[in-house]
């Protein structure tokens with residue numbers, strides 16, 4: 001029989017604690033909510049009220065249920081109020097000495113059978129537990145932010161946690177509708193161990209002016225389908241908390257440089273820029289605690305202003321190539337009203353591309369997204385050619401040929417001879433340095449990267465890559481074109497992986513390393529990222545879709561260019577590729593897809 005928890009204590013009513021109180025009270029459990037001082041208690045009460053009021057306004061909670069919820073919560077200053085609860089969850093700031101002091105005190109105040117749990121993200125639950133006389137009744141219950149919304153709970157057992165305590169806590173999680181993954185006590189557990197290297201890397205991109213905060217966040221939201229970008233997420237987590245988590249993970253997790261907090265973070269914390277909770281972090285918020293972002297001095301002007309920034313007028317576009325990307329890009333431009341010249345290496349290839357574009361446009365008609373007239377007009381705007389000479393009068397060329405530097409360089413040298421002055425020359429490369437391609441021409445200032453995502457007609461993101469030779473006008477033109485296509489163009493520097501792949505693939509690689517180390521299973525890791533962080537797919541699902549060979553190649557490129565030891569490809573990934581397990585396309589990757 002699982003233990004009955006009728007009263008639960010929560011210590012610390014900040015970002016996490018207030019949400020945890022809500023989770024319990026919503027599920028009919030009485031809560032004793034404790035803070036360090038009366039003003040902090042009032043803040044916690046206000047956070048709980050704000051959250052439940054929003055739930056009522058959204059129609060997710062009835063007014064009567066909200067009132068009943070509040071009646072279940074008893075607020076108090078000081079730990080003494082916790083003398084008769086069945087379980088305590090501690091959610092005070094991420095400092096080991098503070099948590100140890102609180103656990104020693106809880107051990108004294110609480111009944112001998114009370115379970116003591118910490119919501120720590122990165123500290124050792126074992127070290128916290130030995131501050132008590134009952135380490136076998138100490139456990140980690142790691143909720144995700146916002147606690148009332150996120151489905152995942154990581155249950156952390158130490159080497160001394162009693163099995164029945166683990167079982168009771170698992171049953172409790174199930175009772176309030178959370179999915180738990182139970183794991184051993186390791187820095188960052190599953191989700192944070194995979195998340196924080198990525199978040200810190202995003203901060204370093206921002207710190208080095210590699211891309212703007214808006215562009216970094218838009219890239220990850222639109223390119224990977226994440227619920228929010230990394231800098232907005234840092235603001236939600238709280239920069240002080242994020243700093244402490246990174247610092248602890250760096251020290252506990254093998255001194256991986258990727259967890260060494262980026263210096264900017266410390267500066268922001270010292271300056272009181274803690275994220276949403278203080279009203280300002282990477283973004284500025286309406287008021288402390290508000291989720292509403294307001295414009296500030298770093299907010300970029302609207303897209304129209306980019307046009308004023310020297311963007312050139314583009315009417316006619318050449319697209320070179322006959323693969324998936326070229327086909328999609330032709331469709332995107334033609335649908336947006338541009339005149340398009342498609343150039344392939346032979347009329348046979350042109351006929352194939354033409355068929356593929358027609359099929360895709362027809363699908364749009366069948367789905368009601370396009371009228372027949374629009375389809376015909378789009379097709380009418382495309383001319384098909386097998387010679388580059390037809391690009392003499394276009395305003396923009398988009399190259400989407402095979403991903404080989406020698407081929408692309410030769411093509412750009414030809415374009416340089418054929419195209420009129422002032423043309424913007426763009427490459428869709430996803431991994432080669434754009435500057436190499438640019439220097440194959442006499443006009444590197446006019447060369448940019450336009451990294452479309454697959455499938456181009458669907459994916460809303462384009463990475464606009466600016467080399468050290470790209471002129472502001474060429475970059476502005478590329479960005480204005482993206483806007484005219486109805487896409488979000490994010491501008492970034494010319495580094496391996498641009499924004500999306502540079503942030504995404506090391507995370508996927510880390511997941512493989514975690515699996516390889518037998519810390520958890522592929523299923524639990526996928527669960528953790530989907531339910532704890534709102535990712536549309538878990539890392540192993542995504543790797544199988546992208547292809548393990550493609551993923552390995554990108555990871556190798558990142559490692560070679562950035563020389564970051566933590567980016568070294570996981571041996572397991574290499575072995576699977578060697579064995580021919582490439583993912584869905586070979587019906588086997590991390591999972592067996594032969595029966596699906």
Ligand SMILES: NC(=O)c1ccc[n+]([C@@H]2O[C@H](COP(=O)([O-])OP(=O)(O)OC[C@H]3O[C@@H](n4cnc5c(N)ncnc54)[C@H](O)[C@@H]3O)[C@@H](O)[C@H]2O)c1
Nearest residue numbers: 012013014015016035036040091092094120121145237241
């Ligand atoms: N922020 C997140 O996204 C997140 C997610 C999961 C877990 N966590 C973990 O949750 C814990 C709390 O983090 P947070 O972001 O909510 O921090 P926070 O700074 O928002 O809140 C901490 C609260 O603890 C209170 N407090 C401090 N000392 C206290 C004491 N002696 N007694 C009672 N209350 C005290 C503070 O007044 C404050 O309200 C940390 O261990 C953190 O790692 C955070």
